Amino acid sequence: MTEVKMHDVEQVVSAQVLPSGSADLTKFTQLVRQRSPFTFVRFSDGEIEILRNRKLVISSGVTEFRGKKFSNQFPEFDQKRFDPQNSQDMRSDLLTSALFNGSAYFKGIPTRHNHAIGDREFMLRLNGGFSPQMTFSDLFLNENFIRARSDFFPFAVSRYNHLLVVGNWRCELKSYLSKGNLVQIPDNFFATYQQTLENVLGRLEEAPESTLVLSSASSLSNVLGYRLRQSRSDMTFLDIGTVLNDLIGLPLNTRAYHKIMNTLTLVERFAAWRYRFHNEYQLRW
Amino acid sequence: MGLDSPIIQHSETMPGSGLTLVLSGYLCRPQTANTRPFWLGFIELQRRLPSKKPVERIVAHSWNLELADLAKYVYAPQAYCHQHKNYLYAEYFNRIEAPDHFLGAMDYKSALSGDSIQNLLGDICSRIQAIRLLDGLSSEPRQVLLVRWDLSQADESKVNRIVADASLSEEYIYLPYSSNVDEGYDDSWIIAPMCLVRRLRGFDSFVLDSLSGKNQYLDLLTKKGWPRARVRSRWEILWSYPICQKLAEISLNISQVIWQRSQGGAFIHKVMRKVISLINRYIERPPLTAENSCVPGFEYKRPVFSASRALRISTLFKYFLLSEGLRDRVRFLTDGDFEVATSSGQLICPQKVVLLVWQADAIATVRLNDESLLPLAAVYDLGAKQIYEHLPDNKGGWITNALEPKSSVLEDRLSCGLSAAARAGMEKIPILIIPSIEEYLACTDWYYLNALVKYIAWLGLGYVSLVNQRHGTPHSNFPDLKIVRAGEHTLSFRLAAGTIAGVQEYLELADYDLRGVTNRAARMRLEFPALAKEVNLF
Numbered sequence: 001m002t003e004v005k006m007h008d009v010e011q012v013v014s015a016q017v018l019p020s021g022s023a024d025l026t027k028f029t030q031l032v033r034q035r036s037p038f039t040f041v042r043f044s045d046g047e048i049e050i051l052r053n054r055k056l057v058i059s060s061g062v063t064e065f066r067g068k069k070f071s072n073q074f075p076e077f078d079q080k081r082f083d084p085q086n087s088q089d090m091r092s093d094l095l096t097s098a099l100f101n102g103s104a105y106f107k108g109i110p111t112r113h114n115h116a117i118g119d120r121e122f123m124l125r126l127n128g129g130f131s132p133q134m135t136f137s138d139l140f141l142n143e144n145f146i147r148a149r150s151d152f153f154p155f156a157v158s159r160y161n162h163l164l165v166v167g168n169w170r171c172e173l174k175s176y177l178s179k180g181n182l183v184q185i186p187d188n189f190f191a192t193y194q195q196t197l198e199n200v201l202g203r204l205e206e207a208p209e210s211t212l213v214l215s216s217a218s219s220l221s222n223v224l225g226y227r228l229r230q231s232r233s234d235m236t237f238l239d240i241g242t243v244l245n246d247l248i249g250l251p252l253n254t255r256a257y258h259k260i261m262n263t264l265t266l267v268e269r270f271a272a273w274r275y276r277f278h279n280e281y282q283l284r285w
Numbered sequence: 286m287g288l289d290s291p292i293i294q295h296s297e298t299m300p301g302s303g304l305t306l307v308l309s310g311y312l313c314r315p316q317t318a319n320t321r322p323f324w325l326g327f328i329e330l331q332r333r334l335p336s337k338k339p340v341e342r343i344v345a346h347s348w349n350l351e352l353a354d355l356a357k358y359v360y361a362p363q364a365y366c367h368q369h370k371n372y373l374y375a376e377y378f379n380r381i382e383a384p385d386h387f388l389g390a391m392d393y394k395s396a397l398s399g400d401s402i403q404n405l406l407g408d409i410c411s412r413i414q415a416i417r418l419l420d421g422l423s424s425e426p427r428q429v430l431l432v433r434w435d436l437s438q439a440d441e442s443k444v445n446r447i448v449a450d451a452s453l454s455e456e457y458i459y460l461p462y463s464s465n466v467d468e469g470y471d472d473s474w475i476i477a478p479m480c481l482v483r484r485l486r487g488f489d490s491f492v493l494d495s496l497s498g499k500n501q502y503l504d505l506l507t508k509k510g511w512p513r514a515r516v517r518s519r520w521e522i523l524w525s526y527p528i529c530q531k532l533a534e535i536s537l538n539i540s541q542v543i544w545q546r547s548q549g550g551a552f553i554h555k556v557m558r559k560v561i562s563l564i565n566r567y568i569e570r571p572p573l574t575a576e577n578s579c580v581p582g583f584e585y586k587r588p589v590f591s592a593s594r595a596l597r598i599s600t601l602f603k604y605f606l607l608s609e610g611l612r613d614r615v616r617f618l619t620d621g622d623f624e625v626a627t628s629s630g631q632l633i634c635p636q637k638v639v640l641l642v643w644q645a646d647a648i649a650t651v652r653l654n655d656e657s658l659l660p661l662a663a664v665y666d667l668g669a670k671q672i673y674e675h676l677p678d679n680k681g682g683w684i685t686n687a688l689e690p691k692s693s694v695l696e697d698r699l700s701c702g703l704s705a706a707a708r709a710g711m712e713k714i715p716i717l718i719i720p721s722i723e724e725y726l727a728c729t730d731w732y733y734l735n736a737l738v739k740y741i742a743w744l745g746l747g748y749v750s751l752v753n754q755r756h757g758t759p760h761s762n763f764p765d766l767k768i769v770r771a772g773e774h775t776l777s778f779r780l781a782a783g784t785i786a787g788v789q790e791y792l793e794l795a796d797y798d799l800r801g802v803t804n805r806a807a808r809m810r811l812e813f814p815a816l817a818k819e820v821n822l823f
Binding site for chain 1: 450452453454462566569576577579582583584618622624625627
């Protein structure tokens with residue numbers, strides 16, 4: 001008679017709870033308070049395009065996305081180009097980071113408020129199904145933007161003795177981030193992917209124990225987060241996207257949620273007020 | 286397993302580093318005699334294989350001893366075993382003591398749906414035997430793709446479409462995903478690392494234990510509640526019926542047309558676009574499953590199924606993976622997950638052909654070496670004053686000989702080329718007669734062509750017109766072929782395939798030229814196979 005090992009069969013009885021932006025940010029705060037190392041990587045629409053093997057171009061004034069062209073006003077450091085014919089090494093690494101799951105490895109994915117239920121389910125399939133480590137790619141944005149900036153990040157930086165920030169070569173660390181060191185990446189790292197990855201990973205792996213890493217490096221952050229979880233599980237890695245742009249010396253007016261900050265004029269205040277009623281503002285699973 | 290003079294063979298020398306293909310099941314199902322599903326499976330498999338991960342080795346098991354040579358010819362497996370279908374599996378049945386509540390599984394309804402215990406054991410035993418053949422390979426494979434011969438026979442839905450992306454990590458077990466995943470894991474294709482495939486070897490014993498009540502399988506499925514599954518609403522069940530899916534597909538097509546007609550800036554157009562996008566979003570929403578989605582509360586209300594469902598491989602396979610603790614290594618994929626059409630497709634054992642070309646030049650002939658996906662035994666340029674025979678020199682070039690046809694009429698030119706090929710010992714190699722090398726290299730479906738020329742070579746099929754035909758009787762043994770009657774535009778010697786002897790036979794009908802052949806054939810109302818694809822092959 002086969003001995004049936006009911007590993008998973010009964011384990012799933014742990015109840016599922018629908019993720020909420022507020023609760024997940026609180027969970028991160030608790031992890032930081034306990035100095036329990038963890039990783040958070042974000043898979044937003046650009047990463048989804050790469051995972052799905054679709055061409056993605058963000059160049060000067062023009063964005064190619066899902067087979068269509070749009071005009072854009074992104075700054076030069078936001079430019080990137082993924083060509084399925086030439087960038088499979090990068091895509092393969094991104095897929096590996098999307099397929100991996102672990103108890104201290106949190107993945108932010110597009111969800112209902114992004115009108116991306118299809119992408120949400122796709123990312124869950126790559127994860128092997130829903131797990132409590134799945135959260136919002138916009139976890140630090142939209143309704144959580146102010147809380148993340150004013151509470152979470154200052155607290156997180158204060159809890160760790162060592163800080164590294166991965167960002168564009170133009171970056172300049174300011175305010176409470178100035179205690180850290182910058183690890184530079186070039187514009188459009190896709191063109192020099194392997195070399196950039198080796199350089200950056202080499203620097204991060206040499207960091208002192210329990211270093212906090214804040215990464216604003218587009219899709220490279222996902223790969224770095226996964227690699228560091230494998231090699232340096234003592235480090236905490238947070239993919240910050242553009243949430244702290246002003247503190248790393250980059251403009252804070254390139255994304256819709258940026259308008260909530262620095263509202264000096266009446267018009268800006270009105271725009272910020274209106275944004276709170278936008279259907280993408282509330283994080284919804 | 287009762288062995289009825291099985292053919293077992295190991296002949297393998299290559300070290301394993303790419304993809305290893307494991308084929309199992311029936312080349313031809315017991316209730317049918319045609320090999321069409323086998324060929325469909327071969328074509329579809331070639332289309333779906335990743336181009337950047339070569340199939341290095343193939344192992345195969347089948348229940349069709351009578352078709353062992355066909356399997357060997359088409360796939361050239363390194364290790365194979367073909368046996369006569371074992372109808373009773375006595376050694377298994379002696380071990381099954383069916384519990385009372387399992388008797389429901391053997392009812393009239395399940396017999397109708399084809400879920401008989403023999404079918405179940407047949408599919409499982411074949412796959413396990415094929416997996417065991419992997420042990421005989423000289424080195425251990427890294428990643429294995431397990432499929433059935435009749436890949437596209439049972440159900441041509443998207444579930445059966447293999448999703449093999451060379452960029453995916455090799456650590457995981459990849460399985461097809463559908464809305465039925467809560468009930469069981471579809472096993473129409475499985476991609477897994479060898480270390481996990483080895484664990485599947487115990488699946489047959491596990492199935493026997495499960496069906497005889499020696500573990501919790503039957504209890505969980507029929508009484509206590511099935512793990513990792515949610516109770517679907519009536520609406521969801523209704524929505525999953527094929528007719529509803531078809532209606533949804535039609536709605537999407539209609540909405541696409543309306544969308545295109547609502548491109549203006551007028552208010553009504555904006556409203557139309559908004560309404561259509563809402564409808565489309567609803568229709569295209571992915572299924573919610575306990576296996577994949579976040580479904581709060583599903584744990585407290587587990588579904589139970591009728592005992593007849595116990596005879597499904599998918600439910601047994603799910604329970605096996607859960608019991609073995611392999612679920613966390615499973616990743617589900619759907620056909621639409623990745624856009625890999627440009628990086629998919631790999632010929633399996635490309636068939637050597639003889640090419641007879643009506644018009645060729647030196648530059649195009651050089652291109653053949655690099656660009657022809659099928660290996661060429663010889664190329665005959667029938668277009669010049671003399672006929673030129675190009676034979677590969679095995680160094681990437683050609684040895685060219687000039688031949689003198691009897692006269693310059695087309696029939697003599699073709700006949701001269703065919704005779705030369707026969708003299709060079711190529712009687713058994715299929716031929717392709719093509720207007721130009723450019724047209725040959727622009728073939729729209731190499732995977733189909735490879736299958737077709739293999740079919741021709743296997744059967745010794747004398748002549749197949751490659752001019753697409755709309756009318757005729759569908760060919761029962763090979764896809765996208767029709768049996769047509771000879772007419773003015775049907776029998777072609779500009780675009781055809783066949784054997785040297787087969788085409789020569791037609792030529793002997795000729796009064797004086799090829800037109801005479803087609804006229805004679807039309808008068809005699811000769812029947813022959815012709816291509817009937819949606820898109821021209823050349």
